[in-house]
Amino acid sequence: MADATSPRRAGELIARLDLTNLGDDCREADVAALCERAETPFGPVAAICIWPDFVAFARRELSGRIKVATVVNFPLGGADVDATLAETRKAVSDGADEIDLVVAYDRVATDPGFVEAQVRTIKAACGPARLKTILETGRLYDEATIRAACRAALAGGADFLKTSTGKVEVNATPASATILLEEIAKAGGTVGFKPAGGIRTFEDADGYMRLAETICGLDYPTPERFRLGASGVLADLLAVAGGTERPGGKAGY
Template sequence: MNDGTKVRRAGELIARLDLTNLNDDCSEADVAALIEKAETPSGPVAAICIWPAFVGFARRELSARIKVATVVNFPLGGSDIDATLLETQKAVQDGADEIDLVIAYDRVAEDPGFVEAHVRTIRANCGHAKLKTILETGKLYDEATIRVACNAALSGGADFLKTSTGKVEVNATPASARILLEEIAKAGSTVGFKPAGGIRTFEDADGYMRLAETICGIDYPTPERFRLGASGVLADLLAVAQGSERPGGKAGY
């Protein structure tokens, strides 16, 4: 990849970034700082992803061209559909554009029908908001179970398949990403894909976008269908986009 291609690619990745703060001690001031970062020198990120408590504040303060994403049933993926439904309805009312739902991943192997029903219920109550289903692939352990989770979420009407919460030991990996993308390709749909957790460098981010292009087609990973769930990768992407010194002393190119 030559220097010009890297600069262009880094800008494309920034436009597909869900800039995230889901720290336990996140405050309104932290969200305000995230909003400020979201309008980067290389263009806006796709969305910010924050706790539900801050959705109303973020929607008031954020440019309309940047989406507000929030999380429900997060991070443990419980089985209380009513509680998740209330979270979702409140988030949509407050102005959320996207809902990132943790599925009941501990029930996938034994009761995928429950997972499908859970997703379908939340999808029916999202209104205009997109539903991104978090499968927590690092807790599903084997390929077959991950594929069952994908199919349950897709059957329930998910708009996106997302790998991880970023809160467990194993988050996004190329292997799990490949499985999700293969199931999206089989469905022949426009379902989106979001790897999350452990994406720290331009090379990490670019690798996932290349994988999406390879499996789902070169035109697949638009900002509407491909997102990167990360908080720490922005500085590296900006350095590459601007040809400046990268964190860790790497050259911008």
């Protein structure tokens, strides 16, 4: 529950938010509205996350304080590396600061080496952009497979491990987040972490940041290493930060 320290914490969470619109009906006007929302009264969010078609537009709209993230191989995580390379190169050329790649998660159980090679190939095409790898943990089903996905992505050079696309039945959960953070800690604690999907309230967001602090250390979840993938949670964070009436946790991804 929110308490006297919550407004400060809500402000910290806003600064770590990847404000997202990956709706199938997203249009340029929606991206313009997202860019406007991203500059909040309590400071800017960390990034907006949008479809590749809107990267160049968003780059022009934003002040430069807010990063532009986009998705590739999304949402199904196929195995066509050449197509994903083309998507990545175009996004980087258009001005993307961060690439959120859905790995070929269906291959993890039988061929984790494919995923490692896929990540390494896309990472090489990112240039200055950072690579977040979406593992789709809700489709990996067991701990051993989730850990294998983490290790493949880390071995391939991922800059972030991200739980989910937000497009399946089970997205971020504390259990899956714990596994990703444990693997990040084992690898030295420098790779970033991004839970995504199902983050609806201040308490949800705060819970993931506390988990990151517990597993990887209090100094770990900086905005460069910890992100929250969500859309509607911003309204609740703004209410807590400003001490105003909360909207009731009705947000979605």
